[in-house]
Structures are given as C-alpha cells and as structure tokens.
Amino acid sequence: MKIRLRVVCVFLLLAVTMMAWANGSKETGTAKSAEPATITIWDFKYGDVQGVQPAMKKIDDLIMQQNPGIKINHVGQPNDNYYQLVRAAVQAGEGPDIVMFHGGVQAYDFDEYTIGLDKYIASWRSEISEFSWEYCSEGGGKNKPVHMVPMTTQGFGIYYNKALFTKAGLDPEKAPSDIDSFMAACEKLKNAGIVPITAGLQGDPYTVDFLFRCFVANIYGPDVKDLATGAQSFKGNAAFKRATEIMKEIFQKGYMDPAGTSTPYFMDAANNFAAGKGAMFIGLLSDVCHWKVFCDALGNDSVGYFPTINFPEATYKDQQVGQPAGIGYSVMKWSKNPDAAMKVIAGYARGEGNAIWMGMTGALSPNKNVDIKSLGYPLVGKILEKPFVLDFNTLLLNEDANGNFDRYCAQAYISNEVSLDKFIDSAQGMLDNRKNTK
Amino acid sequence: MKSETIESYILIAPLLLLLIVFILYPVIANVYLSFFKWKGMGQAVFIGFDNYQTMLKDETFWVSIKNTLVLLLYIPLGVALPLMISALLKEGLKGWPVFRAIIYLPNILGYVIIGMISSIIFRKVGPLNNGLTSLGLGSLALDWLSKPELALNSLGLVYGVWMRLGFGCIFFLAAMSSIDDSLYDAAKIDGALWWRTFWNVTVPSIRFSIEFWIVLSFIEILARAFPFIYTFTRGGPGFATFTLEYGIYNAGFVAFNMGYASTWASVLFVLCGIIAFFQVKLMRKNADVQ
Numbered sequence: 001m002k003i004r005l006r007v008v009c010v011f012l013l014l015a016v017t018m019m020a021w022a023n024g025s026k027e028t029g030t031a032k033s034a035e036p037a038t039i040t041i042w043d044f045k046y047g048d049v050q051g052v053q054p055a056m057k058k059i060d061d062l063i064m065q066q067n068p069g070i071k072i073n074h075v076g077q078p079n080d081n082y083y084q085l086v087r088a089a090v091q092a093g094e095g096p097d098i099v100m101f102h103g104g105v106q107a108y109d110f111d112e113y114t115i116g117l118d119k120y121i122a123s124w125r126s127e128i129s130e131f132s133w134e135y136c137s138e139g140g141g142k143n144k145p146v147h148m149v150p151m152t153t154q155g156f157g158i159y160y161n162k163a164l165f166t167k168a169g170l171d172p173e174k175a176p177s178d179i180d181s182f183m184a185a186c187e188k189l190k191n192a193g194i195v196p197i198t199a200g201l202q203g204d205p206y207t208v209d210f211l212f213r214c215f216v217a218n219i220y221g222p223d224v225k226d227l228a229t230g231a232q233s234f235k236g237n238a239a240f241k242r243a244t245e246i247m248k249e250i251f252q253k254g255y256m257d258p259a260g261t262s263t264p265y266f267m268d269a270a271n272n273f274a275a276g277k278g279a280m281f282i283g284l285l286s287d288v289c290h291w292k293v294f295c296d297a298l299g300n301d302s303v304g305y306f307p308t309i310n311f312p313e314a315t316y317k318d319q320q321v322g323q324p325a326g327i328g329y330s331v332m333k334w335s336k337n338p339d340a341a342m343k344v345i346a347g348y349a350r351g352e353g354n355a356i357w358m359g360m361t362g363a364l365s366p367n368k369n370v371d372i373k374s375l376g377y378p379l380v381g382k383i384l385e386k387p388f389v390l391d392f393n394t395l396l397l398n399e400d401a402n403g404n405f406d407r408y409c410a411q412a413y414i415s416n417e418v419s420l421d422k423f424i425d426s427a428q429g430m431l432d433n434r435k436n437t438k
Numbered sequence: 439m440k441s442e443t444i445e446s447y448i449l450i451a452p453l454l455l456l457l458i459v460f461i462l463y464p465v466i467a468n469v470y471l472s473f474f475k476w477k478g479m480g481q482a483v484f485i486g487f488d489n490y491q492t493m494l495k496d497e498t499f500w501v502s503i504k505n506t507l508v509l510l511l512y513i514p515l516g517v518a519l520p521l522m523i524s525a526l527l528k529e530g531l532k533g534w535p536v537f538r539a540i541i542y543l544p545n546i547l548g549y550v551i552i553g554m555i556s557s558i559i560f561r562k563v564g565p566l567n568n569g570l571t572s573l574g575l576g577s578l579a580l581d582w583l584s585k586p587e588l589a590l591n592s593l594g595l596v597y598g599v600w601m602r603l604g605f606g607c608i609f610f611l612a613a614m615s616s617i618d619d620s621l622y623d624a625a626k627i628d629g630a631l632w633w634r635t636f637w638n639v640t641v642p643s644i645r646f647s648i649e650f651w652i653v654l655s656f657i658e659i660l661a662r663a664f665p666f667i668y669t670f671t672r673g674g675p676g677f678a679t680f681t682l683e684y685g686i687y688n689a690g691f692v693a694f695n696m697g698y699a700s701t702w703a704s705v706l707f708v709l710c711g712i713i714a715f716f717q718v719k720l721m722r723k724n725a726d727v728q
Contacts, residue, residue, distance in 0.1 A: 084691055090479040109477060109694065202561070202583075203672050261584045262561035399693030411676035415586050418676075 036071040037337040039344050042086065043100030045327070046076030051288070055360035062356070063347035070340050086110070089332075097335035098344060100151075103135055103325030104394045105401065107148050111138045114330040116145035120342040124350060131388065132366040135324035147330055149345045151357070153366045154326025155285035155388060156210045159294050160304045164279040168192035175306035177318065179246060182309050186255040189279045196255040198278025200265025201414055204406040207256070207265060208247060208413050210282045212405075213321045214308040215243035216392045221316035228395040230435050235428040239313040244412070244420045246311060251413055261414060265289075274298065285364050286326050291379045292362030303379055307386055322388030325366070397437060400430040465707065472700035478690070482697065489701040499702070501677045502685045506660065508590055509681065512598030513655045517648060519599060520606025525636050527607065528614050542604035549601075549662075553669025556596050557583065560670075586678035589671055593679050597666050598659060606651065613647035614640060649721050656713050660706065682706045 045052045053076070060072040075096065077085055083106065089095030090113050099114070101107035116138075125133065128150060138144040162172035168189045170176075176185040186196035199207040216224065219239040226232035234240045250256060257278055263269050270289035273281035274297035283289045294303045307320035329348065331341045347353040350367060358365040359375050364383070372381045393401050405427070412423035472489055476482035493499050523541075527534060544552055559565050560582040567579035582592045617640065625635045641648070664683045667673060673680040673688070680688075682702060690699030 081691070083694065084478070087478040087694070112480060203674060259563045261581060262563040397693070399688065399695070402692050403688070407674060407676045410674050414584050415589075415675040415678065417586050417678075 036069050037340040038071045038073055039098060039335075039337060039341050040073040040075060040096040041098040041100070041329070041344070042075050042077050042089075042096040043327075043329075044077055044079045044082040045100065045287075046074055047078065052361050055356055058360070059348055059353040059356050062353055063344055066347065067340070067343050070343060072344060094334055095332065097332060097337060097341040098329050099332055100327055100329055101148055102327055103148070103150065103154070103323055104140065105396070105398050107136070107325075107328065107330065108139050109398075110330065111147050113333050114147045115333055115335075115338055116147060117149065117331065117342065118146050120339075120346075121146060121149065124346070127350060127369050128366045129324075129368065132324040135394075136328055148325065148328040149330075149349045150325035150328040150366045151348060152286040152326035152328075152363045153322055153324060153388065154287065154391075155320060155322035155364070155383075156213050156391070157283065157285060157305055157307045157320060157383065158211075158214070158280055158309070159273070159283045159291070160280045160306075161273070161276060161278070161298060162302045162304050163298070164189065164194050164276065165304070168194055168279070172304065175304055177306040177308070177310055179309055179311040183249070183253075183255075185279075186250070186253065190254060195257045195278035196280060197250070197257060198269055198273040198281045199257040199260030200263050200269025201256070201260040201410075202262055202264045204265065204403070205409050205414050206406065207260065207269065207282050208409040209406050210284075211247065211309075212243065212409065213391050213393060214282070215246070215311075215314070216240070217319035217321035217389045218308050218310060218314040218316050219243060220392070221319050221389055224390050224392050225395070227392055227431050228434055230431075233428060234424055234431065239311075239315065240427075241420070241424065242311060242313040244423060246309070247413060248420065285322070285383055287361075287363060290362045290364070291377060291383060295377050295379055300376075300378060305379055305382060307383075316389075318386070319389045320383075320386040321391045323391045323394050324388070326364075395434055396430050397433050400433060404430060468700045468703050468707070471697055472704050474697040476696045478694045478696045485697070489698050492698065493701050493705070498677055498680065498685060502680050502682045502702075505590060505677075505679060506681045506683075509594050509598055509659045509663070510656070512594040513652065513659065516599045516602060516606070516655050517651055520603050520651075521610050521641075521648065522636075523603070524607050524610035524614060525640055527611060528640075538604075538607070541607055544601045544603070545605045549665040550669050552596075552601060553666040557670050560592055560596075583671055584675050586675060589675060589678045593667065593670060596670070597663055598655070601666070602655070602658065609651060610644065610647065613644040617643040645724060646721070649717070649724065653714070653717050653721075656717070657710070660710055660713070682709070 043056075046056055047053070056074060060074055064070055064072055086095070086099055089099075090110070099110070101110065132150045132153065133146055134140065134142055136148040136150050137146050158175075160175065165172040165185070168185075169192070170185055170188055174181075176182040189196040197207070199205075201207055219237065220227065220232055223232055227234070257263065257269075257272075260269070263272065266288065270281065270283065270293065272278055273283075274294055276298065281289075281294075283294070285291070291303070291305070307318060310317045329345045331338050331345070335341050348357060349365075350369070354365050354367050355370055355374070357363055358370055364380070372384060393405065396405070408418075408423055408426040411418040411426075412420060418426070471482070473484060473486060474482040475485050475488075527537075531537065547555075561567075562581045562584065566582070570576065570579045580588055583589050621639050621643065622635060625639050630638065661683060663681060664687060667679055667681060667684055668687070671679040673684045683706065686699050686702045686706065688699075689695050689702060
C-alpha cells in the first residue's frame with residue numbers, strides 16, 4: 001500500500017512540475033505589444049568569435065540604432081549540425097525569425113517554410129545582380145519568388161605570393177594563367193626550394209576539389225548549367241579528361257605540398273599560405289581563406305590572383321567560377337514580425353551595414369553599391385572586375401555536393417585507388433543522380 | 439491478478455516505459471521510415487521498397503559492408519591481447535600500477551578525443567612517423583591515413599584493439615581473480631608450464647567473461663564506432679573507412695535522406711540481431727555444458 005502511495009505521489013509531482021514548466025514557457029513566449037519586436041537570427045557564422053562576430057555585432061547595433069522598434073537576438077549555432085537544428089525547428093513549427101542558409105540546394109529544401117521576399121526587396125532589387133536573385137529564388141528557378149537575400153557571392157581562384165615568385169626568378173606581375181606557364185612556374189618554384197602549391201588534402205582534399213571547379217569553369221563556361229540536364233557531360237568530354245590528367249601531373253611532379261595529406265584545408269593550409277610557406281593557393285573568394293586574409297598577412301602588394309588555369313582543350317578562357325549566393329538570410333513563415341525581420345536583413349545586405357560586413361570579414365558582397373575602393377584592398381577590385389560563371393557543384397544533390405565529390409577526388413589523387421576513367425565515371429554519376437531525381 | 443503482481447508491474451513500469459520509448463519505438467519507427475522518402479521535416483512520402491532497391495545497387499553500401507567485416511576481423515586480436523596481458527599481470531609485474539594507468543588511459547579520454555589525437559599521431563608528417571624515423575626505422579614511416587588499406591587497418595588496430603586494451607585488462611583481471619588458486623597449484627604439481635596453465639586453466643575458468651567480451655566487441659565495432667571514425671578519418675580516404683554506421687550518418691545528416699538512412703539502419707539492426715542470436719545461443723550452450 002505504501003509503495004502504491006509513493007508511486008502515485010511521484011507521478012503527481014511529475015505532472016505538477018511539467019504543468020509549471022509548460023506554463024512558464026508559454027509566458028516567456030508572449031510578447032507585450034509595447035515592447036520592441038525581438039528578431040531572433042540563427043546562423044552558423046556568428047560562432048566565429050574573432051573573424052565574424054565583431055562585424056555582426058556592429059551591424060546589429062547599427063540596425064537597432066536605425067530601427068528603435070527592433071531588438072536583435074543573434075544566436076550562433078554550431079556549424080556541424082546546423083541544418084539538423086533548423087530541421088528540428090521546422091518540425092516543431094517554431095524557432096528564429098531569420099535563418100542563415102547556404103545558397104543552392106541547402107536553401108531550396110526549406111522553400112516551403114520561408115516566405116517570398118519579392119514585395120520587400122522590390123525597391124532595392126537592382127542593387128544585387130539577377131545572377132544572385134535567380135539563384136536565391138524558389139528552387140533556383142527563373143521568375144520564381146525570391147526566398148533568400150544573398151549575403152555573399154562565393155567563388156574560387158588561385159592566389160600567389162609575389163615575393164616567393166620573385167625569389168624563384170619569376171615575374172611577380174605576370175600571373176601564370178595558362179597551363180605551360182603554370183607548369184613552368186611550378187618547376188621553377190620547386191627548384192628554388194619553394195612549395196609551389198600550398199595544399200590542404202587531409203580528410204576532404206579541398207585543394208583538388210576547388211581547382212577542379214576552376215577547370216570546369218573553363219571547360220563549360222556559361223553552358224555549365226547544361227550539366228544538370230544532360231546536354232553537357234563529364235564523361236566523353238575531352239577537356240574534362242585533360243583536366244583530370246593535368247591534376248595528376250601536378251601531383252606526380254611534386255608540385256602539391258608534400259605535407260598536404262597531413263594538412264587540413266580549413267584553416268591550416270590557408271594559414272600556411274598566409275605565413276609564406278608556399279607560393280600558390282587555391283582559395284575562396286569570400287567568407288574564409290580569401291583576399292583579405294592573405295593581403296592582411298602578406299601585404300597588399302604581395303598577393304597576386306588569377307581565376308583559373310587556361311588549357312588548349314577547354315573551350316573557354318579566364319572563366320571565374322562563382323556561386324551567386326554563398327550564404328544568405330531567409331525569413332521563416334512562423335515569424336510574427338516579417339516586416340521587422342526584413343528590415344534586419346536589409347540592414348545587412350545594403351548600405352552601411354553591408355560595407356561593414358564586407359570590410360570587416362572579407363565577405364564578397366553581391367551588392368553592387370559597395371564602394372570597393374574604400375575597403376583598401378585593390379585585389380578585391382580585380383576579382384570583382386571579372387564576371388562569374390556558375391560553380392558546377394551548385395548543381396549537385398546535397399550528398400554529392402557536400403562530400404562525395406571530395407571522396408572521389410581523394411580516391412583518384414590522394415590514395416590513388418581508382419583510375420582517372422573511374423573518377424570520371426563517379427563524377428558523371430553525380431550529374432546523373434541530379435538528373436534522375438524528381 | 440494478485441495485488442503483488444500488480445505492484446511488481448507498477449515498479450517495473452518506469453523502466454518498461456523507458457525501454458518502449460527509447461528502444462522499441464525507435465526500432466519500429468526506423469523500419470517503418472525505411473519505406474518512405476523523408477527529408478527530416480515535412481511530409482514523408484511512401485515509396486515501398488524503393489530505398490531497399492537503391493541500397494542494393496549502391497556501391498557505397500557494399501563497400502561499407504566490406505569495411506565493417508574487415509573491422510570485425512580485429513575482434514580475435516582485441517580479445518587475445520588483453521587476455522594474455524592480464525594473465526601475465528596476474529602473476530605480478532613490477533610497476534604494474536603505472537602500467538595499468540597507461541593502458542587504461544584511452545578509456546578515460548573518450549572516442550572523439552582519441553580519434554582526434556590519433557588522426558594527428560598517424561599523419562604522414564606526424565609523431566608516429568617522426569618517432570619511427572628517429573629510431574632509424576624510416577622505411578616503416580608510411581602515409582597511414584592516405585592509403586585505403588593502411589587507413590582501414592590503422593582504424594582496426596587503434597579502435598578495435600588498442601583503445602579497448604585497458605578496459606579489457608581490468609575486465610579479465612577481475613574475472614581471473616575469481617579462479618580458485620588450487621587449480622593453479624594442481625597444474626604446477628602436474629608440471630604444466632605457463633602456456634599450458636593459461637590455456638587449460640585460465641581460459642576455461644573465465645570462459646563466460648571471454649564470451650561476454652566478444653559480444654561487447656561486436657557491439658563496439660558494429661554500432662559504436664561512428665564518433666571515432668568521424669574524428670579519425672571521416673570515412674576516408676575516399677570510402678576506405680566508410681562503415682555501415684557512417685553510411686547511416688551520411689545518408690541521414692549530410693544528404694538528409696532519412697528514409698534511406700533508415701534502410702541502412704535496418705540492415706545494421708538485422709546484422710546485429712543475427713550475430714547476437716548466435717552468440718546468445720553459444721553462451722547458453724556453454725552454460726549448459728558447465
């Protein structure tokens with residue numbers, strides 16, 4: 001009898017605790033109308049305490065100053081399980097007002113849960129190119145509602161250390177952008193005891209991955225989108241085959257950093273290049289491992305850049321590979337203050353806030369009104385002079401884009417377990433996956 | 439029903455509830471989900487056996503099965519080594535407390551930390567190769583994590599053997615402490631040497647503990663290796679250390695194809711079930727014999 005009584009007491013106590021907890025949660029969720037609208041932002045960049053957070057804090061303060069009725073609650077979420085957290089919020093039907101997404105397929109997954117932004121951006125749509133807006137539209141479709149405001153344009157290119165070029169007897173003002181001059185430069189650098197290409201190949205061999213994206217830009221140019229429809233392909237394309245061979249030659253001739261397989265790309269390899277431990281680096285154009293980091297470390301006059309390596313088999317030349325939106329912000333459907341949320345996003349994407357964003361973090365803003373000269377980095381002006389062609393990786397499914405391509409690169413170039421033909425088959429398989437997915 | 443029986447049910451109810459919520463329900467839900475296409479949010483779409491058909495055609499699935507089976511081959515070594523060390527230690531070893539602390543260290547640190555530390559140790563330009571080179575064994579300094587076979591075997595050795603060595607020794611030492619000393623005395627009188635004593639006295643006496651350790655080893659390799667692999671090799675290079683468990687993570691939390699991940703998880707569940715069935719049967723049989 002005593003035991004039964006105790007069990008009943010425990011259950012009662014549990015029930016009372018849960019009711020009190022639920023009631024407390026309800027109260028905190030209720031906002032009084034006189035209070036400013038609190039806009040909660042989730043992103044995976046805010047956790048970068050040194051690089052990004054100070055800029056975001058400054059922009060948040062600026063937005064709150066310009067909009068006294070808005071209070072920003074900026075929450076940095078872990079990078080590794082970010083999309084799991086967002087999915088959990090979607091399943092629960094509640095969460096932040098604004099969510100940061102990577103551009104492309106990762107954002108398209110959430111189209112159903114984010115609001116169309118066309119009416120909010122109508123007055124300033126022209127500030128950002130249609131190349132970016134189209135990519136941020138529902139499913140990436142033309143003339144579809146915009147669901148995300150792009151915060152960065154991402155891309156890939158080759159940075160080089162002019163001082164090390166001079167040391168090796170190369171002309172630092174002449175970028176080795178065709179295959180013969182590139183290979184000759186690598187040879188000279190190697191003979192001078194300088195690592196020709198600072199590589200990050202441990203785990204995911206991003207150096208190989210990113211260089212391939214640069215090659216593909218030259219092979220398909222503006223027709224790269226046809227890879228998704230099957231009008232273009234990797235398999236059977238002589239230029240793509242040649243690109244795989246060039247990559248092999250680069251490895252076989254010892255132009256990649258011999259310690260590369262022990263070096264993660266993020267951020268060790270980038271830090272090595274910034275420390276002058278190698279002559280060239282296949283880098284990003286925005287977010288991290290970019291022009292600002294390298295110019296700050298090596299000096300504005302010591303960093304050169306070229307977008308790709310030209311080779312005769314490729315149809316196009318000097319194509320700069322880019323993603324129309326590296327990252328961006330969307331407003332979730334459950335937000336009670338979408339107007340205020342859009343004011344916050346506009347504060348990031350335009351005007352003074354956008355200038356702070358680009359100037360402090362080295363992000364490549366897609367907003368055309370940013371005064372590039374005032375940033376004090378001539379190199380970024382040179383990068384932005386060149387038009388972008390779409391990165392083929394943005395056409396892939398999540399799984400292929402997020403890791404499988406790197407695994408194929410590792411098999412072909414790091415562990416040498418598959419032939420180049422098998423690598424091409426695997427790469428073609430990714431395109432077929434995309435094509436066959438409804 | 440007797441009031442005593444009702445009370446018993448009330449008392450075990452919390453534990454039963456936990457088992458139903460955290461074990462039985464996830465297993466059933468997983469199998470159910472494997473017949474759907476679901477992105478981890480929104481509406482799931484019923485697709486019948488499509489996920490199973492895709493899985494059987496998926497080259498990665500067969501690679502992961504192969505890799506998992508290779509890792510299972512390390513179980514005999516993972517059992518024999520701590521068993522032998524325990525048998526040696528049982529007879530007394532100078533400085534044993536220090537040695538015990540050293541071999542038990544991996545159990546204190548946890549999978550993620552050991553995975554990260556091991557990934558640094560095994561780098562081409564890393565402490566292991568530097569050590570080998572400085573000892574004049576430069577020819578043994580290999581690119582451990584960049585060659586497929588080496589990476590998989592490094593994983594087997596570190597995760598399947600070394601990491602569990604300390605706990606294995608403690609476990610077997612505890613089991614050996616219950617062996618009646620008179621058995622050893624009798625063996626000594628009969629003139630049995632160390633190996634004979636070990637094989638004919640020690641091993642049969644702790645047979646149940648060894649079998650239990652084997653069961654634990656299977657569980658560790660089949661269903662608990664993910665955090666270590668994630669930090670050690672991330673399933674690479676390529677798919678060289680990609681296991682069934684890693685594939686579940688990849689399909690579920692990289693591709694967000696939860697239905698497909700559930701299909702892989704169902705296979706892993708069946709595989710574990712088959713192994714557990716035979717092991718339990720074997721253990722019961724041995725118990726009956728004893």
